[in-house]
Amino acid sequence: MLMNKAGQKPNKKLVPDKVSISRPTFFEACRQNFEEAAFKTSGIIDYHYELVGHSLLLRLAGNALVPIITPAIEHLIAPAAILPSLTVYLWDATSTGITLPPSILKKCDYVSGDDMFGIYSHHFFCLFNFLSQEVIFYIPNDKLIPQYQIAAPLLTIFHWWMREKGYQLAHSAAVGNQDGGILLTGKSGSGKSTAALACLESPLYFMSDDFVVFHCEKNDYFAETLYSSAKLNKKLVSRFPHLTASMNNLVEKKEEEKWLLFLNQDYKNKIIKQFPIKAVVVSRFTDGQNSHLSEISTVSALSAMAPSTMLQLADADERDFENIKRLVQSRPCFQLETGKDLSQIPEVIDNLLKKL
Amino acid sequence: MVDSANRGQYNNRSYKIEMDCSMHYRLNKMVVHELIDGEAIIINLDIGCYYNLEKTAADIWNLAVQGIPEKEMIRLLSQKNGRDLDQIVSEIHQFLDQLQKEGLIITEPSEETIPQSKNIPLSSSHFETPVLNKYTDMKEFFQADPIHDVDEQGWPKTKQKTGSGQS
Numbered sequence: 001m002l003m004n005k006a007g008q009k010p011n012k013k014l015v016p017d018k019v020s021i022s023r024p025t026f027f028e029a030c031r032q033n034f035e036e037a038a039f040k041t042s043g044i045i046d047y048h049y050e051l052v053g054h055s056l057l058l059r060l061a062g063n064a065l066v067p068i069i070t071p072a073i074e075h076l077i078a079p080a081a082i083l084p085s086l087t088v089y090l091w092d093a094t095s096t097g098i099t100l101p102p103s104i105l106k107k108c109d110y111v112s113g114d115d116m117f118g119i120y121s122h123h124f125f126c127l128f129n130f131l132s133q134e135v136i137f138y139i140p141n142d143k144l145i146p147q148y149q150i151a152a153p154l155l156t157i158f159h160w161w162m163r164e165k166g167y168q169l170a171h172s173a174a175v176g177n178q179d180g181g182i183l184l185t186g187k188s189g190s191g192k193s194t195a196a197l198a199c200l201e202s203p204l205y206f207m208s209d210d211f212v213v214f215h216c217e218k219n220d221y222f223a224e225t226l227y228s229s230a231k232l233n234k235k236l237v238s239r240f241p242h243l244t245a246s247m248n249n250l251v252e253k254k255e256e257e258k259w260l261l262f263l264n265q266d267y268k269n270k271i272i273k274q275f276p277i278k279a280v281v282v283s284r285f286t287d288g289q290n291s292h293l294s295e296i297s298t299v300s301a302l303s304a305m306a307p308s309t310m311l312q313l314a315d316a317d318e319r320d321f322e323n324i325k326r327l328v329q330s331r332p333c334f335q336l337e338t339g340k341d342l343s344q345i346p347e348v349i350d351n352l353l354k355k356l
Numbered sequence: 357m358v359d360s361a362n363r364g365q366y367n368n369r370s371y372k373i374e375m376d377c378s379m380h381y382r383l384n385k386m387v388v389h390e391l392i393d394g395e396a397i398i399i400n401l402d403i404g405c406y407y408n409l410e411k412t413a414a415d416i417w418n419l420a421v422q423g424i425p426e427k428e429m430i431r432l433l434s435q436k437n438g439r440d441l442d443q444i445v446s447e448i449h450q451f452l453d454q455l456q457k458e459g460l461i462i463t464e465p466s467e468e469t470i471p472q473s474k475n476i477p478l479s480s481s482h483f484e485t486p487v488l489n490k491y492t493d494m495k496e497f498f499q500a501d502p503i504h505d506v507d508e509q510g511w512p513k514t515k516q517k518t519g520s521g522q523s
Contacts, residue, residue, distance in 0.1 A: 187493055299395045307399050307406035310388070311494040316401060321388040329392075 021103065023116045027129050029101035030136040037061035037096035047072060048080045048303060051158070052213055052224045053168055055081035058088050064095035064142050069153045072229035075264040075271050082312040085133060086161055088154070092139040100138055119156060119248035119314045123149060129159050134278040151260055152211055158226065167215045167224070168323040172205035173283075173348075174223045175199040177238035180353055183223060184210065184336065185305040185325075187210040191283040191338045195259075195345045201242050202346030206230075206263060214277060214327060220329055228271050231258040234339040237340055268269050278320040279332045280305065281349075288339045291344040292354055293334045301333035310348045330356065380425040381461040391418055394479030396496065402459055404495045413486035414450055415478045418463050422476055436483045442443060444483055451486040458488070 009270060021029070038044045041062025047070055051054040055078065060066060093099045111118035111127060118127035118136075123145055128138040135157050139145065150156070159169050172183040173192035181204075184192050192208040200206055209230040212223045232240060237259065254344040263271060282296060306324045310316035334352065338345055383389070396409040396417045409417050412433065419429045424449065434444050450520040455461045 105448065297393060299392045299397065302390065302392065303397050303406075303408060304421045306390075306493070307494055309402050309408070310399055310401065321390065321399070323392055325392075 006023065010055045012280070017139045022176040023113055024210045026101060026103055027116065027127055027134075030127060030138070031059065031089055031134075033098050033138075034059075034061055034091050034136065037091035037098035040096045040098060041322065044175055046080075048084070049076040049079055050078035050081075051076055051226070052162070052165070052215070054085040054161075054165060055083075056086050056088070057084035058083070058090060061089075061098075062095055064092050064141065068139075068142055068145050068150050070154055071185065071262040071264075072151055072227040074262065075225065075228040075268065075273075086135065086157075087133065087172055088135040088137050088157060090139070091327065094139075094141050094143060094325060102117040110154055110255075113307060117160060117315065121156070121314065124156075126156055128157065128254065143255055147231070147258070147260055151231055152227050152228065155211065155312070158213075159313045160315070165282035168320060168327075169226070169272075169309065169313060170214055170305060170327075171312055171323060172212050172280075173209045174212045174221075174225075174275075174351060175204050175349060176275045176278070177203070177205055178209065178272070179273060179334045180349050180356065181272070181275040182353070183214070183281045183305075184281050184283050185278055185301070185306050185308065186283040188234070189285075191285045191336075194233070194236060194285075194340055195283055195336065195349075197230055197232060197240060197243065198345040199349065200263075200267055200270055202350070204346050204350060205275075206267065206270050207275070214323075216326070219330070220249060221330065222274055224275050225271065228262065228264040229261055230261045231259060233258050239340075240354075259307065275333060277327070278353055279334055280328050281334045281336045281352075282336060282338050282344055284316055286336070287340045289341050290338060290339040291341070291348045292339075293348055296333050297327050301328045301337070308338045311340050362449070379463045379465060380423050381420040381455075382423060383421045383461055384459055386460055388458050389417070389421065396400055398460060400459060404493065405458070405493075406491050408459070408489040408491070410489075411480040412484045412489070413451065413488060415480050416448060416486050417455070418478075419476060420452065420455065424476070432478065433483055436478075436481065439483045450486070454488050459489070 007027070012309075038061035041064070043062070045063060047058040047060070049058070056076075058069065058071065066149065091098060115131050116127060116129050117127070123139065125136070125138040129135065137154065137157065148188045162169055170183060170185070172185040173196040174183050175181055175196050184195055186192055196206055198210040207223060208227060209226050212227050214221055214223050215224050230242065237243070242259065278303045282301055300326055305328060306321055309324060310320050313320065336345075336348065384402070387398060387400050389396060389398040389506060394410070394414055396414040398407040398409070398417070400406065401438065415433065416429060430445055430448055433448065434441055439447070447509070452461070456463060
């Protein structure tokens with residue numbers, strides 16, 4: 001029988017030690033463990049958010065996960081909804097001593113059914129109950145959470161939730177203004193973040209440096225904000241002197257190549273929540289001084305956006321591929337070669353938006 | 357078009373080809389793909405790799421995922437200039453083998469009803485050595501090595517080892 005840190009036995013009725021339990025029983029056992037975890041710490045801390053018009057309630061057991069989960073979505077904080085669209089129960093084992101109930105699950109396993117979907121990834125376990133619109137989110141060791149998951153917390157949950165609501169996540173930076181903007185896609189290290197951060201001191205607004213939500217309404221595509229975090233390559237810090245004011249907000253992990261910034265704290269007014277998507281742009285670093293755009297094929301844009309999106313989203317499938325394909329086919333596609341003079345990047349993007 | 361000598365060679369070797377090529381293919385369920393403007397983009401969600409195919413390689417892919425048997429592929433693609441028949445047979449077979457080893461397609465015995473190939477457009481004007489462009493740069497970000505097969509209770513089944521893998 002599983003023992004918690006305090007040496008107490010969990011509830012025997014809801015935490016059977018046999019593996020033949022049903023998913024609903026296991027879900028209920030997880031929620032009991034969440035409540036026990038909250039009891040072991042400072043209680044339940046509630047955070048209310050709104051994402052693409054849908055209310056979200058995060059219930060954290062204690063405060064250990066607050067700096068991991070909440071900073072990147074601070075800009076989504078909203079008044080408490082009477083009936084949240086989605087409720088997520090979160091706890092970690094390190095600070096609470098409470099682990100998952102026994103099951104046959106091991107890391108890299110999926111749980112799949114009409115009513116629930118779950119994944120036990122390398123760093124977390126989550127179980128989405130589609131019937132009750134509740135999620136279990138468990139982190140075995142909060143100290144082992146990698147930087148990219150702090151920059152994009154709950155990505156798996158948002159992916160499943162948004163897909164259920166008819167929205168699509170895309171691995172893209174996004175910049176623009178109320179009239180329209182671009183999705184800036186490309187694999188990690190291609191310059192998405194650099195280009196997005198370069199727009200902070202320009203007339204353009206920042207939406208994302210990594211993931212956005214998009215959807216189609218009457219043949220128009222719209223991008224929606226998801227995270228207000230940004231990652232900056234440590235080698236490029238000297239080229240962003242305006243970000244030194246945000247140094248207190250940097251979360252450093254020595255082994256990481258990038259700084260992590262939470263822009264809602266110093267650039268709240270530069271974060272845009274929605275705009276029509278005018279173009280899909282693939283970013284690429286160059287050694288030159290100047291930045292410039294060139295038209296590229298739909299295939300090139302799809303090759304840049306689809307794999308980098310789908311391989312980072314748990315249980316991505318042909319629906320995601322189709323959504324991304326339709327977006328890319330419906331918008332003009334460009335390649336942005338970014339030069340060393342970062343001030344040119346927003347100019348080039350702004351000029352493009354004025355033409356489209 | 358292949359010349360008459362080659363056609364004769366094809367007919368004379370038909371028994372051997374039938375022995376080697378009496379299989380057809382289907383897409384691995386963990387693979388998504390799209391053919392746009394004669395280029396194929398393929399993502400293997402099992403292993404976190406993606407691929408790009410052009411010209412003859414894209415044609416072979418398109419035929420394979422539509423269930424066209426290897427023998428019929430050879431017939432269709434040998435009608436294009438560019439190689440002698442032996443080379444075409446060998447290169448198609450090697451390429452299909454490569455697609456299988458990557459876990460992109462699965463081989464099955466051909467059924468009696470063969471899908472119609474006449475309506476499948478071929479993008480390449482002549483036969484070129486098919487090349488599989490493989491990209492592994494997303495593997496470090498790949499979410500997990502998920503086990504998608506679940507039992508009737510919705511719990512994961514142990515993954516069965518298959519012969520497929522990375523090259």
